[in-house]
Amino acid sequence: MSTTVPPSSSDVIAVQADSPSLDNGHGPIELIPTEEDGLLKQKPVKTRGTGLPAVLSSFRYAIGEAGPLRGTLPMLQINQGDGFDCPGCAWPDPDKERSAFEFCENGAKAVAHESDKRRITRSFFERYSVSEMSRHSDYWLEQQGRLTEPMVLRENATHYQPISWDEAFGMVADQLQGLDSPDEACFYTSGKATNEAAFAFQVFARGLGTNNMPDCSNMCHESSGRAMTRMFGHGKGTVLLEDFKKAELVFVVGQNPGTNHPRQLTALQQAKRAGAKVILVNPLPEAGMMGFMNPQEVGGMLGKSTQLTDEFLQVKINGDIPLFKGILKQLVEWDDAQGGIIDRDFVEQHTIDLDDLLADVRAAEWNDIVRRSGIGRDQITTVAKLVRDRERIIICWCLGVTQHRNGTQNVQEFLNLLLLRGAIGKPGAGACCVRGHSNVQGDRTMGVWEQPKKPLLDRMQEVFQFEPPRHHGFDSHSSAIAMHEGKLKVFVSLGGNFLMAMPDTRYAAEALQNTDLTVRIGTKLNRADLATGRQSLILPCLGRTERDVRVDADGKTECLQLSSTENSMGVVQRTTGRFEPASAELMNETEIICRLAHATLGDRMKVDWLGWANDYDQIRDAVAQVIPGFEDYNIRVRQDGGFYLPNGPRERQFPTPTGKAVFTVNPIPPEEVGPGQFAMTTVRSHDQFNTTIYGLHDRYRGIYNARQVVMMNQADMDELGLTAEQSVDVASLFEGKTRQVRGFKVVPYPIPRQCLAMYFPEANPLIPMGSTDEFSNCPSYKHTIVTVSAANGSQGH
Known part of the structure; x- marks a missing residue:
């Protein structure tokens, strides 16, 4: 249960720019830089969505990010049979006829974001120290453009420096091979990773000897799966x-x-x-x-x-x-x-x-x-x-x-x-x-799970001739705690932004900084590249839209690689990028993983890692041997529309211990909101997808140019004596600790009384690390008890 602690308590934890910064040798790091005053504008809440405004917004963003050609041509390939799977959400595509414009505003923004014409080169890292980058917003970090070559942040260094791919792979291998136990390593997966990348990643982790495989499912739909x-x-x-x-x-x-x-x-x-x-x-x-x-x-x-x-x-x-x-x-x-x-x-x-x-x-x-x-x-x-x-x-x-x-x-x-x-x-x-990231369901199907079932491990043992670990590993929440306690030394992230996706942002940053090495595979900068281990690697990868070429056995003939994903309704489909990569230095995430595994594991198990790196058909052949429902994978994934995976309940076949579906008893949760308190939920704005910020507007909610915002019922504002756009401090109350963010702007909004809405991830510092679902261990991003008070000297408009 939560307990009320006065905001003046010595246990107040703050993450604003005026709070103590974090520094593990790379310079002071800010977690949520304060927004400039005077930018917030509020307009009436919209009562209709999409239409021409969405189309115009999509094209304005696409052309602004990627230019007229690169910004528009990829849209004709989104979710098409010979194109690429949208890197946004996992909503399915029609089985048969598809529109030539089979995408939405958010998908167009995701593709344009990836097709960004701007480039981050070594000169950028020479100019900006890690500490200086941290003083800018997450939106600013994303807007600097595509990463173009591997970068390393060495111990006690203030700036990232270039590193060759071979040296980077060797650095990771040395760290992993030097661990006292494989369980001192952790392998995190974003839901945007393809099936081939996810499968190779989990084989790599288990070949090393650990089931520490947190993924973004742990923080979103884990409760649904349970x-x-x-x-x-x-x-x-x-x-x-x-x-x-x-x-x-x-x-x-x-x-x-x-x-x-x-x-x-x-x-x-x-x-x-x-x-x-x-x-x-x-x-x-x-x-x-x-x-x-x-x-x-x-x-x-x-x-x-x-x-x-x-x-x-x-x-x-x-x-x-x-x-x-x-x-x-x-x-x-x-x-x-x-x-x-x-x-x-x-x-x-x-x-x-x-x-x-x-x-x-x-x-x-x-x-x-x-x-x-x-x-x-x-x-x-x-x-x-x-x-x-x-x-x-x-x-x-x-x-x-x-x-x-x-x-x-x-x-x-x-x-x-x-x-x-x-x-x-x-x-x-x-x-x-309704799943979020485009392949978050496929990642789990491919075996990315910290609690693997015996049949999966038995098949892996038979096919790859090694003994996989049988004990359960850490999920996302428990990984953060283990890092904070010094139990994890190497953290490898396949995409995503683990820092800003986690609750209790300061705690999560301290956890990452307590490791020896953090490694992130991604396309753009984010704040997880700033709150790092004692050493850090950024390994830049191709995006979904970009051409990935393999060399045939003759050593001369080149052909396009294809990858695959699974949508919310269990359809596995191919995805093939066809556009020029942002840099000649980039590798596909699947190739990066396989080369990391080769450098680390060598021939410890029956896997031709370099063969996998060059030909994803070989990975799919292995998937067909290990994962039920993927028989003839390479043939069926090339069929128009892909193929459906088995789903017993869809046929009224319930694979429970009794063979029947089970009714459950679910008590009404206890009342937690006391007098003067509010239930706070986090929400995404219209200009973002998960932790990725495309812009600073929430067009449908009528909130523009700001994200450090508190949406509150007008009657509650009146009761507290608050006026629109007034600066407020928000404190969460949990188990004797008060977490606080300062200087957010309150706006009237049609939300029930004693309820608030704030943006994710800016409100994450208020969400206690210990507040999770008892069955899924999913953090309670949508229900945190808070208090709101006027900031010192603040007044509204």
């Missing part, structure tokens, strides 16, 4: 894209498709046009869900919008369990009175533990349900009627549900609803877990 595995025996969603055209009712829970997954809006529009009702469950109104202007249609480009949301349930932060318990309770009350509501045929044939669920919802008190959810009983009854009268139901969800201390139970409660109505394993119905 919930679905427990209840369905399978940790992936069950719907297909075509199911939206057949659905009668669609829930969108804890999700902002208009910003984070804009192509999902098209699927929701198709559902609406086929007669479905759509219910939005979210603490904040989201423009795309209110009115969708489809940019693929003339009407949408001219401003005509489809109202997607039929019912907006504006829950309090962490009000999901009481809300869905209320819907379930109403359904059970009707079933008790007249029968016919619970799908008895499905439940009796395919599920267990219904009686436990029924006892739980019958015992729930309506007063608690209404008070904790923030939704009136009349509106809950209205939604329950929609559920009662429809059989084909889809529930979509994202991080607003999963990133809580009870995130796994949040997911389980609305999966109970699907099971109760038999809305699983049939057309137009099921669970739609």
